[in-house]
Amino acid sequence: MTSASFPVISALDALTGALFLLTALGVVATRQVLASLQLFILQSLLLALSAVLLGIGLGSPHLLAVAAITIATKTLMIPWLLRHTVSAEVYRTREIERVLNIPSSLLISAVLIMVAYAVANPLLNAVDVPFAQVNLPLGIAAMFLGAFTIAVRREAVPQLLGLLAVENGVFFAGIAIVPNLPVIAELAAAVDVPVITLVIGLLTRQIHRRLGTTSVGRLAALREE
């Protein structure tokens, strides 16, 4: 069975993958904190869409459950949690100060995507699953971009979103390689991720209350009082 046997679904999945990668790039590059949160929500929706498409294509009801869980946690619960733990002031901020400026971080992102394809190619020979052609390299690329977001950003909330984007990338690759993962594993992830969000959100709230800023990139040096 190859992905050529359902051309329309694989084409739509490829389109979803492309947009998924674009949103990952957007999370790296946007200035406004609120916009990167919205991009993350969009990315999660695209992940769910890809899961639905794969579920239809492979006839796997597990993937539909994955899509439902993704929508419930990542597009509803996590934004809600972040809104309520971190003060609204943070969302209005623009991140002027970054480790790298936007054009160079975009160029590095392009290199990372190339690396992701280079890494995925040998793996693709090993896994003979339809849709892995699209999902595996793009998922790995989104993973790299998420990790890069954590490295390049200095605000706490975008860094958290980078972490969640890594998680999205793992899922995006995972749903193609292991379409029949037990739902219990997905549920475990679905509980973990909001808890992480809650913890980091509360931490950010504390940092913001103490220092009046959430630029955690500046917290590298110790200072005695």
Add this chain to the structure above:
Amino acid sequence: MLERIVYNLLQVFVVVAFAPLVEGVTSRLKEIIQSKRGPSIFQPYRDIWKLLHKDEIVSEQSSWIFRAAPYVAFTAPVFVALLIPVLTRYPLFFAFMGDMLGGGFVLALGGFFAALAAVDTANPYGPMGASRTRMVGFLAEPVFIIVFLTVSFVAGSTIPYIVQTRWVTPIANFFEPSHVLLMIAFLMLILAEDGRIPVDSPSGQFELAMIERSKSLEYSGRGAALMKWAGAMKLFVLIIIFLNVLVTPWGLAEGMGLGEVLLAIPLVLLKVLGFVLVLVYIESSLAKLRLFRITEFLGAAFVISVVAMITRLSGV
């Protein structure tokens, strides 16, 4: 053979005749969105007509470049209209005279002469606009090259007539990630090349903030009319390349009959109207970027086109 020549000239006529209309519709729609009534959609025609009947004043200090530039700028899009599929799906008489790269060079020649002419008069605003245009230009160049490279790699040809059928046969090709990404990158390029928001404000009257428009400030009379017309035609040609080669190669004439070719005119204009709606939406919902933020905008376009190329080369 004779038909192909006639249709080719008809394409040129369509580009020359309807380009100001596109500009008129765009500005009218923008005004409507801002809750104003706006000028008539035929206002650009009236402007051009009025300017053609006015005296032309040319600075004594300027050289022949200043006088030649409007004609070069006007001829460039006309020439490109011979090469690209405006109305028909099959190649016309002059189609093999140049490929997409050739068309890009010819369009760039018009821009080059306009920039030289802006420097020529030593009006303080002209050289500033010219240097800014060059800055946007050299940032846009890599994106152009990668888009063309990918497109011609996919189709195995650089002739636009061959490229256009590749993306829609079968229709699943339309949703290829590389295609979608290329469309986005090319759309951003059009915004930058034509000086649209967020790169430049086409209706701005403030000389210090101008990029594209300040190059033709010194022209009057016939020169100004030609420059204005040339600007409208350049946008029209870019839209046609975008729509007919990259996005929606539908509605073009398949057969050799005159009726079919004439029917293609309203269909193509309808597609252009759709594009104009998108353009107006973009222009009304975004703010103009600061000059040094343009790097970020075009950097994003570059990365998108590179990603399109990677996904293509690795066979997704």
